[in-house]
Ligand SMILES: Nc1ncnc2c1ncn2[C@@H]1O[C@H](COP(=O)(O)OP(=O)(O)OP(=O)(O)O)[C@@H](O)[C@H]1O
């Protein structure tokens with residue numbers, strides 16, 4: 001006897017129903033089916049029963065807002081209205097109360113669709129407790145690391161203050177209490193004290209820039225259109241006052257004719273810090289060069305030297321506050337290890353970034369990438 005086509009349809013439907021039922025029963029998400037008219041629960045899968053601690057009987061034929069778990073969701077009725085009107089609702093983080101009173105954080109997604117000619121509402125409920133726990137652990141670790149860096153920075157800053165203060169005290173003592181060879185003339189003591197005070201004041205300026213409050217200065221940055229060529233010309237002019245002492249040639253390569261948007265004072269400080277480093281960490285009679293090239297919508301400014309270079313182990317740390325490769329190299333007492341942290345901060349508040357390549361005893365290239373605004377001819 002041949003089968004009627006309707007038999008096949010019935011068979012296919014039964015097959016897909018069985019498949020759906022299997023998925024429904026074995027799902028690792030809670031699934032709740034509601035009557036779209038009344039909000040009555042018409043089906044709930046075993047996972048949801050387990051999650052909330054209710055039996056199937058306790059859930060079925062109750063309205064969504066009559067079940068303890070959803071009662072606490074004080075907008076349950078409103079939520080249901082939204083689903084009725086929009087056909088969709090999603091909450092990323094909702095606390096549901098299990099039968100035993102335990103609060104479970106869930107993601108709640110609800111859709112309505114037609115099944116067997118009837119409009120039904122399906123709610124998918126995902127337990128996100130573990131997910132949130134992992135996020136919390138990550139966040140706690142991040143905060144602890146931030147705290148550790150802050151404490152270290154404060155300890156380092158205190159240390160940086162000790163040396164100049166000791167020198168000031170020593171000079172004052174040599175004038176006031178010194179005898180014989182230890183007696184110092186007030187003029188030379190004042191000169192030494194004056195030098196150390198300037199150094200202390202530089203440390204304070206740099207420290208105020210890198211403290212977390214300084215990040216709030218972001219809004220006080222005076223953004224203006226700056227011609228890159230003119231900016232670099234000023235930096236080179238100031239840099240030459242430092243390079244001549246070591247007979248280092250400071251040259252400018254090709255600089256594209258572009259405009260950047262930023263704070264002139266900060267950008268000048270950023271480039272000068274790089275030039276200063278290149279001069280400070282290079283030998284007599286060597287070369288330092290600044291050039292720049294366009295890369296998409298950005299400009300990359302390079303400061304290149306053939307100085308003492310930085311080892312592979314030290315290179316990843318040089319942008320950290322107070323990091324100095326050679327802790328004893330005091331470069332005339334003025335090196336505290338904040339210059340590059342400030343360079344990084346300035347580049348970042350301008351929407352840019354910094355990077356460095358270096359070979360020990362072979363020289364370094366420090367690069368700052370900044371966004372370009374428009375070509376000058378566009379103004
Ligand atoms: N061009 C360079 N060549 C070799 N080493 C460098 C160069 N630039 C930086 N360094 C190394 O990186 C360290 C950190 O540099 P950074 O500018 O942050 O601090 P600093 O120069 O020691 O002090 P300051 O706060 O006065 O700038 C330096 O102490 C130095 O060891």
Ligand SMILES: [Mg+2]
Pocket residue numbers: 273276277337338339340
């Ligand atoms: Mg420096």
